[in-house]
Amino acid sequence: MNHELKxxxxxxxxxxxxxxxxxxxxSSLEINSSPPLSLQEAATYLHLSVSRVYSLVYAGRLQTLQHTKGGRHLFSKEHLNQYLYEK
Structure with a gap:
């Protein structure tokens, strides 16, 4: 019986x-439920220029949710906040 209990x-x-x-x-999904931000919206959120956000992405310092062949970048507020925290 002990074997069965174990x-x-x-x-x-x-x-x-x-x-x-x-x-x-x-829990992580609930936190990240805000819609993704465009490149322009991310630049506004970070108080940076669009070109500066591009350079951060290509330098690997800012993570994107999506990057399509057409060059469209989408960002999560979580990643943007993480960048601001590490800055």
Missing amino acids: FIQEKLDTLITKLDKIQSRL
């Missing part, structure tokens, strides 16, 4: 770990 406890521990990961991801 097996059940291990399975419960695994489930709890997985649920914690799911909860963490859901």
Whole structure:
């Protein structure tokens, strides 16, 4: 009987770990629920010129959500705030 209880406890521990990961991801999605910002909006938010934002992106100092072949960049407020915090 002890072997069965140990097996059940291990399975419960695994489930709890997985649920914690799911909860963490859901919390992150709730925080990031604001719509993405365009390049111009990001520049305004950061109080920088559009060309300065471009240079930060290409230098790897500012992360984008999306960069299409047409050159369109989309930014999350979380990434912009992270840049401001690290600045």
